[in-house]
Amino acid sequence: MSEREASGTNIRTSTWDGEMLVRAEHVKKYFPIRKGILQREVARVHAVDDVSLEVRSGETLGLVGESGCGKSTLARCIARLYDLTSGSITFEGRDISRLSRRQLRPVRRELQMVFQDPYASLNPRKRVGAIISDPLRIHAYGDRAKIKNRVRELLELVGLSPEHVNRYPHEFSGGQRQRIGVARAIALHPKLIIADEPVSALDVSIRAQVINLLDDLQDELALTYVFIAHDLGVVRHISDRIAVMYLGKIVEISPAEELYRRPVHPYTEALLSAVPLPDPDLSARRDRIVLQGDVPSPVSPPSGCRFHPRCRYATEICTTQEPPLVPHGSQGHFAACHHPLSFSEPPAVSGATAAAP
């Protein structure tokens, strides 16, 4: 444990020169598994296990990984929708990890979430106007007229017509609902938006619209994003930096382009190579690394490096010692691996970045 403590503590995992907005330090979130009449705790799901990272003002940090890797849990810890098991979250220089619900209220203004399922995250019995004005009323934004104006303004901002204010969510398509979710999130001029798979449930053509909208809003409103997605193409498109998670840990964090051009961690390499490319020739040419088996259970994660049972480079040391997150290559690129992929190799040929062997 002490060894783990030493790693990552004071490492600056950021290169962005913006002001620091969020800092997560040694965040752990374990969910108890209870059994029996006494509901005794029999085991724990290690959803997020000692994660440290920073998000700077104005940047977009992408979080990627397979389902169950803890990316959503981490996001919810940052938003304080979950209480941390241990560790701390600092938002704008203030430790928010131990604040009570009441104390959190002013923080919530600055820190909003957009959820994956635009069907489940909007109350079907409320009109769009009420959905968007809820945060405004809760935070006493102003009188009725002021709120009404703000709602109209928001609808326009996200590309919906102000006439839609009296409609119910079911009258909208998936893409439009997601726009409503975005309007609600930006209503109070937040600084940080945590978007948990905001486009995964949408069709391809609509997905591009929503991504472009998020892009535009970031420029217009100087927003900072933590963007979670499992689609590596989408994450690359929107992020400045990307953190790759595996079984509750960050295994690699890097400036976006560099991660795709020169992945250091074998898991990142495999993840990139598994993405199907919409180009038949390239697709036929490249060597795909097909990872064997499934992600192990986070209840009892493997010893040493958690990726070792599926890693093709794994050796003795990987089974016993957990690799620390250390710098590789250019500034701001960190990876946790005993056998980092060589950095002396020339970068992969452009046009086939993901096809690197």
Add this chain to the structure above:
Amino acid sequence: MAEPLLEVRDLKVSFRTEDGTVKAVDGVSLEVAAGETLGIVGESGSGKSVTMMSVMRLINDPNMRVEGEVIYKGRDLMKLTQEQIREIRGTGIAMIFQDPMTSLNPVYRVGWQISEQIRAHEKVSAKAAHDRAVELLRAVGIPHAQERVDDYPHQFSGGMRQRVMIAMAISCNPDLLIADEPTTALDVTIQAQILELIKKLRDDFGTAVVLITHDMGVVADITDRVAVMYAGRIVEQGGLRSVFYDAEHPYTWGLLGSIARLDRPRPPRLTAIKGMPPSLIHLPQGCAFGPRCPYRFDLCTEVPSLEDRLGDGHLDACHLDTERKRDLRETAIHPELAGRGEPELTEESR
């Protein structure tokens, strides 16, 4: 060309609803040759699943109306009795679905479910069927198949469940496997495993595959031919390379442009398709894609027919002149790369 294994001729499927008639499939014709892999791409509501579900006669909605022919090995599946079609399902054509959890029965052991399928089609003992089930699970890459055969579906992960579904689908050696979004619910690494498995089975047994998906990457990876569907019609159909490199329909351009691709430099913006898919109750006059198409002109008020305009077997349903399509294509898909002289073309909407 050899006799196709499956031929769909002018299939129309509509549903009567309170709001009007939904034209889910509106005159789809396609062929699948023995051993080939056909990809059907489209967004939700484009009719891709309904088309293949109707081929299997799996929709039993009293408000549904089906017209057209589906010829499989010389027989019209639409005219068969329930008994006859049941015989073809499984032994002739098998299907796997997106969500393996809902397609498996949670209260029966997976081995039992596979054996049931085998015994429904062949006269074998329970013991023999069970052994076949173990063998099949091994063939689809389930470790410790001997023990896992007696597990329940919830004891398997998503990827493993999809393997079980595939095992079940191939249990009676079908000539055609219809896979409806088989990897959509799975992670990329697991998706890669399942796609490899489907490829292997196709190559080992010569099974033809119809793969329904919305992911152009999956299509590029596994198929030989592609049909692109929009609002219940096929708008483009051709060989894999020709659809990807010489796409003829503006909708296909839009699909290709709206993907955040890993194999190209990051563009400043994605080329989104404007608007949203039309209501299938009130289809637009003429070309269904017209209202969203940046290149629409007067002819588009008439429904374009799916034609082979260049005589190379590549069909498309777009009125634009072939010359003009060639000029527009690159700019439409990658405005940031091509046509530096006229980037305003993509902005030129309606």
